[in-house]
Amino acid sequence: MEPGSTSRTNLALVSAICAGPIVLAKADILNGKVCTCSPGFEDQLNGANYQEAIVQRDGNVITGKGPAAALEFGYTILETLGYDASNLRQGMQYNYLINVEATKASKR
Numbered sequence: 001m002e003p004g005s006t007s008r009t010n011l012a013l014v015s016a017i018c019a020g021p022i023v024l025a026k027a028d029i030l031n032g033k034v035c036t037c038s039p040g041f042e043d044q045l046n047g048a049n050y051q052e053a054i055v056q057r058d059g060n061v062i063t064g065k066g067p068a069a070a071l072e073f074g075y076t077i078l079e080t081l082g083y084d085a086s087n088l089r090q091g092m093q094y095n096y097l098i099n100v101e102a103t104k105a106s107k108r
Contacts, residue, residue: 013080017064017073021045024061035063 016024021037022044024030030048036056037045054069055076064073071094075085089095
């Protein structure tokens, strides 16, 4: 996809994780969009509104921070496409993981 391509505005869903959002920024897909990426690449997201988060969704664009965000990134994509990811989250013990980590953090 070339920067400035008119097809980028008609995309149903665009997603990138880790350093991948850099490609979206170079194609002007992130222009004015809230996004996230792997630490250290923020300055390469020209025109984007970088936010510190595991996953960010802004309209049809979903970005993820890095490898540790893979599960939440995938669930967010599924939910954006209209699927209920709650059973998958439960079956993969994702909710348990989040609760355990929250408990650990509150004890620090």
